[in-house]
């Protein structure tokens with residue numbers, strides 16, 4: 001069955017995306033939501049996380065995102081999510097359309113539409129949906145936001161001519177580049193800047209300054225009131241240093257530690273998988289059950305410098 005037949009065979013549809021969603025997860029979800037609403041489907045958009053990134057509130061239908069699933073027998077459309085457990089719900093026995101671009105995607109869907117050469121999940125969603133459905137202005141706005149965010153404003157190494165071609169098609173469909181850029185650039189939370197300042201104070205360089213590390217502990221999070229959504233961009237900072245190829249960021253989180261890895265050239269996705277996580281070649285991560293940040297950093301540095 002192709003995507004349209006699968007959608008037509010269901011009365012209700014639930015769109016999901018990964019926990020701690022970024023702009024690609026939310027933008028791809030809401031972009032598909034707008035398409036299916038217009039097509040006349042009964043559709044809901046759900047994310048398991050308590051705190052959504054507030055700067056995305058300019059996206060059409062942002063306020064429709066719920067924390068609970070209302071439909072119990074709907075078709076699931078999973079967006080930007082490499083593994084089924086990162087969706088947060090029990091989806092045993094459900095049909096799933098898996099739309100993603102993570103290299104480590106475990107192909108958990110009934111229909112797996114996964115292309116790790118694409119810069120955003122929204123690009124894959126657009127390629128699949130635009131063949132069968134109308135792309136309206138609302139949808140183009142959401143897909144463009146997702147693209148601009150995941151390419152870090154067209155600066156990541158995966159950007160190609162096709163990426164710009166996709167951006168152009170979205171602008172033709174009504175996406176307002178200036179408005180979206182403004183929202184992604186000038187609407188940061190104060191907590192996100194305060195936590196970044198504290199995080200940068202912990203910056204260390206290792207292995208001839210080719211590796212950087214940042215450690216965010218519980219006190220820093222409490223002092224600034226930062227939520228996970230406020231710390232998304234911090235992982236990218238170390239990599240901007242000229243000598244650094246790999247940037248490690250550790251964030252204390254409810255008795256566990258969230259680890260983000262970034263690189264300029266190296267494929268780190270294998271290392272993330274060895275630690276039980278996943279992601280892209282140059283942006284990936286995992287969670288560890290220990291809270292001693294020094295100990296974790298040591299373990300990762302050992303893996304990286306073998």
Ligand SMILES: [Mn+2]
Pocket residue numbers: 024025080101119120121150
């Ligand atoms: Mn993505």
